[in-house]
Amino acid sequence: MGTLNIQSTDLAKSAVQYQKELLIMPVIGAYETLKHMTPLPGSRGRVVMGSLGGDIELGPYDPSRVDNSGVSIDARTLEVFLGSVVKKFDPNEAWQTVYGSLLTQGEELKQVDMAQQVLFYLAAQLGKKLNESIFSAKRNDAGTTTKDLFDGFDSITEKEITAGNIATAKKNLYEFGAAFTHQNAVDLLKAFYWASSDELQSRPTKMYIPVNVMNAYTEDYQQSVGAVPYNQQYQKTFLEGSNNLCELVPLVSKKGSNFIHLAPQGNMVYGYGNGLAEETIAVEKHAPFLLDFVATIFFGTQFRSIAPEALFVGKLHA
Template sequence: MAGKFSFTLQEYQEAAVKYRPDLLMLPIIGIGDTLQFMTGRPGIRYKERVGNLTGDAQFAPYNPQRAVDYNLGIEFRDLETYFGSVVANFEPNSAISTLLGTGATKGDGQMTTPTARHVLARIAKNLSEHLNDAVWNGRRNAAGNTTADLFDGFDTITEKEIAAGTIAAEEGNYMKFDDAITAANAVDIAKEILFSLDPRLRAQDLYLYCSQDFVDKYNEGYLLTHGGIPYNTQYGQGAVEGSNGKLKFCPLYNKAGSKFMHVSTKSNMLVGYDQMGDVENVLIKEFAPFILSYIATMFFGVQFETIDKRRFKTIEIAV
């Protein structure tokens, strides 16, 4: 039986070629628990300029003699994806035993025995965990050896924009709380964030990107302060009180320990990758006896489409 599940180098190589698009896409699918609250931008290789149109023109009572300059402005930002690579060595028989042991072949009946494709898919999907971890706190370091070194995450971009003065209280896209967040003040903090939003931002469907810890403290505080109110029919609150359900909580595990919370629309949170070119690839090589190497390359990066107060706000908190 064991021999039945032993695949040759050629079979792994053929699977890598045949299922290349799927294997390249699996890391992106694997960050779906974060990406579902953001906007994926495929086909981005290195840099693409994203812009936010601004202007100041308006209707007024009819007057054929009146003309005004529109003052069209375009605020450009660079969505940059960085070229990354991985060489993951694995021992085929151990990989197969792991698949059998975890029951990965059971469930919907689509797989009855593991194949070379399943082994490669498991490796590809595992790569997504580190992409997920770095979405917020990644910091580009060309000489680095981890996914966290591949690209600047949203928090890192935020830090740089604050240092440059483009995210600031004067710009209307920044506020800061110096006191530690507790169950006693979390509800008040959430409401203060809500009330501080530009009216045009507040009118949109928004996410408050934050840690699970903040939502837990909000729920605890809400229970204490609103327990006797008839409409408080559940413990877990999905949106900030007073927002008409528009400012929804988006607690993410990869936001744990972050010193920033962000309020924005889903469309403003961009995650770039390629998936369409011929530079990204998956290869299987044998450089040592009994050991195969899973070699893959891909592009990945994140960016805010705009940091205009009408679509975005950063909240710095004590951690």
């Protein structure tokens, strides 16, 4: 393989030319988690989301009867923070990595804008850390990592439990009485699901779980059910007994989590800038051999509602 055939000026120009695409690359890099959630592009700062509550119903005909009960709005705030990074990189090393990837894909190098490919590679690397932080991130103004940038779903859950807004008495919290094993995982997840509200059980939902819980469930199911006629595959996508309404979603970003979340996809919201004016991608040269990759990007997560009809949290057994 030859030496680097692009200059710092090529990278700088491509950063301007492809800035919009580059700014959403970290989100694309976290796709394995975010594809199970709902995006709110063009978000920055505090974004207020609301869900309507209150009853309305028919009664026997009465021309003088008026329903004066109020309609409530459960407001929740999505905080989308601006994150930044200045990363020194060796353009030749980045180019070699991209070059090898393109050869593997069978693409002709001469047909590829190498400056663009190098920048896309660097931007996608930000997405890997973002993917790991969707649940575990905890906002720390003095922090330096992705996990310090915003409050992830687990951190929000902990705050709501502390505040008493997610609780067993409110019917949106469930406490597991035992740790997950290959002998009890099926029963534990089914009991958790059946303890959720009728509204959740009657609509499509996703159960966000750690990978080790999914492994335990799969093994337990195979041992318990075996080769009965309807057990046609080893890997299970939907929870047994949910009528294929509850999709099991094992996530790397759930590693080490203390919680399992059951919710419709629309209730799990993430906000990102999608190219807002404050967001930037640039390449600068301040050293003989290294370049600076500079990025500022918005991101944040929130539940649209924590009502039991929209969210059910399982607290894992210590």
